[in-house]
Structures are given as structure tokens and as C-alpha cells.
Amino acid sequence: MKKPTLLLGMALLASSALSPTGALAQSSPARDGRxxxxxxxxDNLGYGxxxxxxxxxxxxxxxPRIDRLATEGTRxxxxxxEAQCTPSRSAIMTGRFSIRSGTHSVPIGGGLEGLTRWEVTIAETLSTVGYATAAFGKWHLGSEQGRLPNEQGFDEWYGIPRTTDEAxxxxxxxxxxxxxxxxxIMEGRKGERSRExxxxxxxxxxxxxxxxxxxTVDFxxxxxxxxxxxxxxxPFTLVHFPTLPNPQFAGRTGYGDFPDALAEMDAHVGEILDAIDDLRVRENTIVVFTSDNGPEATWPWQGSSGPWRGYYFTHMEGSxxxxxxxxxxxxxxxxRVSNEIVxxxxxxxxxxKVAGAAVPQDRPIDGLDQSDFLLGKAETSSREGFPVFVADRLEAVKWRNWKLVFYDEQRDWWTPPTKLGSPKGFDLITDPKEEYPATGLRNSWNAGPAMRIMTEFVExxxxxxxxxxxxxxP
Structure with missing residues (x-):
């Protein structure tokens, strides 16, 4: 199979504006508003x-830098x-739930792993409309030559092919x-072999x-x-275990390695934001800050799920x-702050969509266009729910504020998955920690929409x- 030809779409117009320093934001004719x-x-940064x-x-x-970013945008x-590192990165790269791509679990070692070159990544998609693309950090989507970022649409990359615990x-x-x-640590450029x-x-x-x-700043x-x-x-490596801060941040907070690493994380985000301002492209740059999955459960690197419960490798909200x-x-x-499902x-x-590129038409794409919602043209998300896979198991379905689970709760990655005889339903508004399953005919009405999501995906x-x-x- 060959990768499909991606068509050039309509480029969105972007207005020029003043940067915080008062300088005119750069608008290059080659950029055409993209x-x-x-x-x-x-990596493993929990909600809390x-x-x-x-x-x-x-x-x-x-x-402070991440908090300020939230006031300047939408949170x-x-x-x-997804519940694990590799599945989550696969979903971001392809717009497809990882169960479709053979990337539903973190590879333990041995054998061919990662994305096949048949998959179309966001880097390949944006390259078709003239974007320069680069990846700096943890890849975890294939460590063989041919499956590294420079063979998956990125012009250049630097980082680790697998995961930080190998340190x-x-x-x-x-x-x-x-x-x-x-x-x-590896690096490479498109058209060349990556080097160690x-x-x-x-x-x-x-x-x-x-x-x-x-x-990143240099790129x-x-x-x-x-x-x-x-x-x-x-894809930064913090705060994956071993959660060790840069020597410049060691001892910074007085509370140990994990808080010191959080301080380092915030500082690096600030460096990138400052560079965007210095380059006078603030008004023409989308910045996203997020995490691949919920927090680690292993002492002394355990993270916080905030108001939710559970850690990564589970179907719990904390994951x-x-x-x-x-x-x-x-x-x-x-x-703006929204509780709509995305x-x-x-x-x-x-x-x-916002870059004017076309998505592949020869395969199922699970990602929905959220541009109207994020741009404030719509109050509601394009999505009402989704199936929740943990590895190759369909363990739950989310629909609006309800969650239907088919496996018993798992607090962490050591808890064995136990399939329930009958599903449990949780109202995540009144029961955010998923402790009190709704029972009886009174609440069974919500199973219909949730099961419809599951059935359509299985089909x-x-x-x-x-x-x-x-x-x-191939």
C-alpha cells in the first residue's frame, strides 16, 4: 500500500497584530496565513x-508560565x-485510535514495533502544504531505521527512540x-539515516x-x-521516571526531585514562549501544552490525578x-475554560483543517474537526464520547458526563484487568472518582447512547x- 496523495486545501486567513513588545507580528507571503x-x-504529567x-x-x-498561557488561551x-505512552503518541500522530494501528501497547522489547510507514502522520500531512516539521524529545513509535521520525514526515529530529526508564x-x-x-540519544534528517x-x-x-x-528555539x-x-x-521526557531535574534546577524548590522537575518543565515552556515573542510570530502561532497520559504510580515518582482517581495504564479518569x-x-x-469532551x-x-491540508480518505480517521469549537464559533464540542481501550481491551465508553465500564476498576498498571459480569455506569459530574456506580432502571437509559458508540466502533x-x-x- 502506498500513502495517499494529500490535497492542498484552503488556507485560513490570519490577521497581523502587535506582539507584547509592540513590534509588528511577522507575516511572510510564503506563509499565506497558515x-x-x-x-x-x-510525559506522564497528571491532571493535578x-x-x-x-x-x-x-x-x-x-x-507561572504555563498558568499564564492558560489565561491567554483556552483550557x-x-x-x-489513551492510557499508555505509545498508544497516545500514535493517536496524536495519525488521528486514529491506536487499536487500528498496531500500537495499542507500550512495546516491552524484541520484535518490530511502532507505526508502519503506511500510516500518515500529522507531520507528513502538514509537509504537503509547505510546513517545516521537526520533533525534539521522546518518540516511542518505532526504534528501527525507517520508523524513526525522519522517515515519518519530520524534516529533522533529536531525542530518544523509546522510553526514559531505559536510562x-x-x-x-x-x-x-x-x-x-x-x-x-539519536538525531536525523529526512532522507538520511538517523545516527546514534x-x-x-x-x-x-x-x-x-x-x-x-x-x-526547538533554533528550529x-x-x-x-x-x-x-x-x-x-x-515531546519532552519530563516527568517520566526517573524524574530527575537538570542540575540547574536540582534543589530549586527544596521539596525534592519531582517538584524541581516541575519547575524545570515550566521554565522550558517559558523559553519556547519567549522565543515565539522574540521572533514576532506570536499572533500567527498556535501553542498547545498537554500530556500523553495520566501520572505514574511508582514511588518516589508518583504523580497527581487531581480530582480524578487512578493512574496511567487504566481506564480510570486519572489515566x-x-x-x-x-x-x-x-x-x-x-x-475560556470548557468541560466539553475532546x-x-x-x-x-x-x-x-486550520493549515489547509487534507486528511487521508483511504482509511478510518477517528479525529473530529474541532476548529469551530476551539475558535469559539461553537460552544459545544464536535464529540460526545469515545471508546476507551487499554491495550487491546475495550474497557469502557465515555458519553457526555457518563462512563460505562466493562472491567473493574484498576488503580495502577499492576492491577489485573477483571471483566465485569455486567457493566457499571458512573456519573462523572456527581461522582468524579468513580466510586459509586449508578444502579437500577432509573439510570439504565444512558447505556443506550454509550453502547451505540461502542457498537459503531466495533463495526x-x-x-x-x-x-x-x-x-x-509494506
Missing amino acids: PNIVFILM EVGVYGGGITRGAPT LTNYNV FWPSEPAAKAAGASFEH GPVYDLDQRRLIDAECARR MKRSVASGKPFYAYV LRVPFIVRWPGQIPAG HEVDTFTTFA SLKRTPPIAPGTPD
């Missing part, structure tokens, strides 16, 4: 970590993701004695996010100088709901069977 997009993705989501000083570290309180391995004598293969840099050990773990921020400078709109995908802030001055309403797959379709899997994990490239 906004730049900076997509900042934190950032100040505007109830964290900040209560978690030992204020987050969602019901933004949903432990080089300091383990048993791993060295066994001749284990260690993860390396230093081993990703505990020292490099502390330094990598600062380098990702530096490279934006080069893109603006060339007159090209840009898409910067910045699915994460922070989401989006800013586009003069286009997306400032200071899923991360929607970002693919929405950003393709779509029959019409277009999912790609099996480990499927080689």
Missing part, C-alpha cells in the same frame, strides 16, 4: 500537577488521551555483564529536556528566517484526563481490520 504550530507534549489545574504550589513548584478540563540500564552491572543493548549519539544514561536523562528546548528561528510555516512537535491548553491570539478565545485524535484533524473494525502489532512495512 499558522505555525508548537505542540508541547509532557499544573497550577491552573489545582497543582503548582500544592505540588511544591509554582508553574480544557475534559481533554482525553537506568547503563548503571546496572548485571545489564552490562549480560551485554544488554543500551538506548542512545551518547548512551541515554542517568546523566543524559537530566540534560535532555534543556537540549530539546534549545533545539523556529530557522523556519521564520526561511519564510516557511512550521510544526514543532516537542484519561490530562491538562490541555491551546493559545492562538486573536483566534482562540483567551481565558480526544487527542481530534488534534490531527483540527490542525490539518468499523470489522469493515477495516486493525493492523496487527509487529506488522512489517
